[in-house]
Amino acid sequence: MLRDITIGQYYPADSIIHRLDPRVKLFFVFIYVLSLFMFGNLVSYCLATILLVVAIYYAKIPVKFLIRGFKPIFVLLIFTTFMKLFITDGTVWFKLWKFTITKEGVIDVIHILVRILYLIIASSLLTYTTTPTRLTDALEQVFKPLNKLKVPVHELTMMMSIALRFIPILVEETDKIMKAQSSRCMNFSSGNILKRIKNLVPILIPLFVAALRRADDLALAMESRCYQGGEGRTKMRILKYKRQDFFVYILLAIYFVFSLIIHLLL
Amino acid sequence: MSIILDKISCKYETDMINEHYALKCITAKIEDGEFIGVIGHTGSGKSTLMQILNGLVVPSGGSVYYNGEDIHEKNYNLYKLRSEVGMVFQYPEHQLFETTVFRDVCFGPKNLGWSKKEIELSAFEALFQMGIESELYYQSPFDLSGGQKRRVAIAGVLAMKPKVLILDEPAVGLDPMGKRNILDKIAEIKAERNCTVILVSHSMDDIADYVNRVWVLDDGKLIIDASVKEVFSHKRDLEEIGLAVPQITSIMHMLKDKGLVVNTNVTTIDEAKMEILRKLR
Amino acid sequence: MIKAENIVYEYIRRDEEGNVEGIDRVLDGISLDVQTGEFIAVIGHNGSGKSTFARNLNRLLTPTEGSLWIDGLNSDDMENTWKIRQSTGMVFQNPDNQIISSVVEEDVGFGPENMGVPTDDIWKRVEDALNAVDMIKYRSYSPNKLSGGQKQRVAIAGVLAMHPKCIILDEATAMLDPQGRLETLQTVKALNKMEKITIILITQDMEEVIYADKVFVMDHGKITMSGTPREIFTNEEALKECQLDLPQALKLANELRKEGIDITEGLLTAEELVDAICQLY
Numbered sequence: 072m073l074r075d076i077t078i079g080q081y082y083p084a085d086s087i088i089h090r091l092d093p094r095v096k097l098f099f100v101f102i103y104v105l106s107l108f109m110f111g112n113l114v115s116y117c118l119a120t121i122l123l124v125v126a127i128y129y130a131k132i133p134v135k136f137l138i139r140g141f142k143p144i145f146v147l148l149i150f151t152t153f154m155k156l157f158i159t160d161g162t163v164w165f166k167l168w169k170f171t172i173t174k175e176g177v178i179d180v181i182h183i184l185v186r187i188l189y190l191i192i193a194s195s196l197l198t199y200t201t202t203p204t205r206l207t208d209a210l211e212q213v214f215k216p217l218n219k220l221k222v223p224v225h226e227l228t229m230m231m232s233i234a235l236r237f238i239p240i241l242v243e244e245t246d247k248i249m250k251a252q253s254s255r256c257m258n259f260s261s262g263n264i265l266k267r268i269k270n271l272v273p274i275l276i277p278l279f280v281a282a283l284r285r286a287d288d289l290a291l292a293m294e295s296r297c298y299q300g301g302e303g304r305t306k307m308r309i310l311k312y313k314r315q316d317f318f319v320y321i322l323l324a325i326y327f328v329f330s331l332i333i334h335l336l337l
Numbered sequence: 338m339s340i341i342l343d344k345i346s347c348k349y350e351t352d353m354i355n356e357h358y359a360l361k362c363i364t365a366k367i368e369d370g371e372f373i374g375v376i377g378h379t380g381s382g383k384s385t386l387m388q389i390l391n392g393l394v395v396p397s398g399g400s401v402y403y404n405g406e407d408i409h410e411k412n413y414n415l416y417k418l419r420s421e422v423g424m425v426f427q428y429p430e431h432q433l434f435e436t437t438v439f440r441d442v443c444f445g446p447k448n449l450g451w452s453k454k455e456i457e458l459s460a461f462e463a464l465f466q467m468g469i470e471s472e473l474y475y476q477s478p479f480d481l482s483g484g485q486k487r488r489v490a491i492a493g494v495l496a497m498k499p500k501v502l503i504l505d506e507p508a509v510g511l512d513p514m515g516k517r518n519i520l521d522k523i524a525e526i527k528a529e530r531n532c533t534v535i536l537v538s539h540s541m542d543d544i545a546d547y548v549n550r551v552w553v554l555d556d557g558k559l560i561i562d563a564s565v566k567e568v569f570s571h572k573r574d575l576e577e578i579g580l581a582v583p584q585i586t587s588i589m590h591m592l593k594d595k596g597l598v599v600n601t602n603v604t605t606i607d608e609a610k611m612e613i614l615r616k617l618r
Numbered sequence: 619m620i621k622a623e624n625i626v627y628e629y630i631r632r633d634e635e636g637n638v639e640g641i642d643r644v645l646d647g648i649s650l651d652v653q654t655g656e657f658i659a660v661i662g663h664n665g666s667g668k669s670t671f672a673r674n675l676n677r678l679l680t681p682t683e684g685s686l687w688i689d690g691l692n693s694d695d696m697e698n699t700w701k702i703r704q705s706t707g708m709v710f711q712n713p714d715n716q717i718i719s720s721v722v723e724e725d726v727g728f729g730p731e732n733m734g735v736p737t738d739d740i741w742k743r744v745e746d747a748l749n750a751v752d753m754i755k756y757r758s759y760s761p762n763k764l765s766g767g768q769k770q771r772v773a774i775a776g777v778l779a780m781h782p783k784c785i786i787l788d789e790a791t792a793m794l795d796p797q798g799r800l801e802t803l804q805t806v807k808a809l810n811k812m813e814k815i816t817i818i819l820i821t822q823d824m825e826e827v828i829y830a831d832k833v834f835v836m837d838h839g840k841i842t843m844s845g846t847p848r849e850i851f852t853n854e855e856a857l858k859e860c861q862l863d864l865p866q867a868l869k870l871a872n873e874l875r876k877e878g879i880d881i882t883e884g885l886l887t888a889e890e891l892v893d894a895i896c897q898l899y
Contacts, residue, residue: 204724247426248431253419255445277434288715289716291678292718295708296703296707297700297733306731306737307730307741307744308724483664509792510792513663517863581796585870591888597895597899606869606870610877613879613895614879617879617899
């Protein structure tokens with residue numbers, strides 16, 4: 072069950088999108104999400120859809136894989152849509168038993184669905200096509216100016232890349248602990264809320280202990296390999312823009328300006 | 338009383354898209370009181386098979402019968418199965434969580450809804466059999482040494498009074514004495530409780546020293562299911578799939594290759610000694 | 619390469635309020651001398667202090683008393699920290715917890731990056747190191763997709779890329795299966811032979827000791843025995859006292875000797891035992 076979570080993972084493939092400079096992809100997702108929330112009209116949604124489909128196509132990510140990533144948030148998504156659908160006031164379209172469905176409600180829901188779905192697809196496309204190290208390199212580069220404001224950019228990005236490395240390991244660990252406790256006849260799904268929360272203890276404590284042990288080991292390993300923070304450190308990969316990167320920037324600019332114009336005209 | 342595996346197969350996903358079979362059509366029968374060793378290199382499907390016996394993994398094909406009942410029938414009580422087929426995972430000490438050793442060992446029995454007296458009696462017995470000193474009962478399990486933690490964790494499974502005990506590499510990572518200690522304890526418990534034991538191990542020497550019957554797994558298939566002697570007489574077959582015979586057996590083979598006509602069907606030091614003495618005297 | 623004179627390491631136990639509860643002497647007067655290019659094994663049971671000793675060699679810890687020189691550098695001097703850590707690389711027990719990056723080659727580059735090596739140079743070092751451990755094929759893999767032995771080889775490459783003079787393996791094989799163990803040991807042996815890198819192999823597995831030039835046996839923070847593997851293995855009783863065990867082949871040799879068979883003393887491997895028996899025949 073836990074293995075189904077694919078968000079934040081890297082999907083190894085050799086595609087144009089994979090080879091893009093991570094900073095480009097980062098900006099792309101940023102501008103793209105911005106545009107989704109700024110311009111809420113049919114034409115801009117169409118444009119956004121085209122852009123997304125093209126990106127998915129070139130990224131060579133199987134659609135099956137992409138969809139599986141949604142599974143965990145699917146329930147949440149349905150829940151919010153339903154809530155929104157039934158509680159929004161406005162022109163009544165039709166009544167279903169005790170619930171009224173309004174025109175505004177339906178429109179709102181469409182907005183939410185499109186935005187959230189596209190946001191998730193776009194950002195998971197980013198992580199699918201960019202290794203965590205490349206991503207953190209990009210973040211470090213982009214936020215470098217904040218160093219002057221005494222923000223520990225390197226440390227933060229290092230933390231992030233370590234978190235990304237250990238997420239799959241800890242997921243597996245959780246799976247193993249859950250199995251071990253179920254083989255000791257633990258019942259996860261009975262009782263009231265309080266009981267269920269209490270039921271988490273036999274899972275959470277071993278998990279915390281394991282995470283701490285790993286953190287301890289990792290700190291030692293990093294120290295023994297001369298890690299001493301960002302200072303005096305060189306980089307294995309220096310980010311350098313290439314032709315295709317500028318091309319994508321231009322494409323992105325055209326998309327944004329075009330959407331903006333349509334938004335202003337409508 | 339028996340476990341029957343009927344054409345068990347199990348699908349497994351490696352990288353989200355591709356599927357392959359972790360287990361392929363495994364058929365076997367486990368009788369009461371057997372001591373079975375399971376060998377196979379990493380990724381041969383040992384762990385998956387063990388979890389199927391315990392009802393933790395549902396096979397994609399075939400059925401498992403415990404005492405004649407299909408464990409994947411709708412109304413089958415999996416809790417009862419898990420209490421009777423106890424499973425000790427690799428590095429079981431990683432599942433400890435309670436404030437004291439004793440409470441941790443009580444966790445399993447408590448889940449079974451036994452009376453307080455029964456629970457405590459069973460926990461005491463399990464801790465005693467695993468050789469945990471009574472001064473440690475009320476200490477935090479996290480303060481114990483590695484070997485002690487391991488024994489406490491095994492006691493936690495024993496306390497449920499399992500009729501079948503599955504152990505996935507119970508000695509891995511311990512020092513030589515710790516290893517011997519744990520395996521000896523398991524053999525003692527097997528004799529005292531007269532239960533069935535299934536031992537997964539990478540050490541052919543341990544398999545040779547302790548078990549009666551061996552399963553050899555390779556690429557999800559059960560390729561050999563026979564007595565220790567029989568299994569280790571297939572030296573070449575084992576080497577082909579990346580396994581070895583016990584060191585003692587391979588010494589006998591080397592002697593034979595040098596022209597000394599010895600019986601190579603020997604797995605323990607005592608047997609080897611007798612055989613060599615017979616030859617030399 | 620390494621010179622230790624009477625080093626003591628004390629670990630101060632504190633209670634929850636931070637008051638001193640007791641002092642554990644983990645290392646108790648260790649003196650030894652390791653020459654450049656030697657292959658050293660340090661054995662001892664769990665809790666004998668061998669890991670603490672290893673951490674002192676890497677300046678992850680510093681001795682409470684006594685003096686320790688590593689590659690001519692005094693470990694007492696804070697200034698030497700990074701030089702010492704660069705010249706003595708360390709490989710730890712759990713393969714998962716020492717790989718920092720999500721891509722193999724980036725992990726190997728982590729050390730050189732920290733040392734401030736110029737970018738082009740890092741790539742060369744990474745390639746050389748991955749070639750030396752025969753892992754170049756896996757350069758763009760995620761560590762999660764590798765076997766235990768492969769992960770340890772990546773960890774060794776990560777150390778190699780820092781161009782160390784000495785590699786310390788702190789029970790680096792304890793969690794591996796036989797295949798992974800063999801891979802790791804062969805890699806280390808080759809590095810010792812070809813690149814003349816000093817190896818300090820900390821282990822509890824007696825079979826691994828065979829490869830060493832010199833063995834130190836530790837017990838209760840002291841070095842109780844030292845010498846070549848042959849010398850160490852002749853004294854079964856003393857090893858037993860340190861809670862250690864002989865390899866199977868040598869146990870058999872001792873058993874035969876007890877029966878009055880005249881087998882030469884100071885054997886090391888199964889092959890030697892076979893030859894000795896054949897000579898008698």
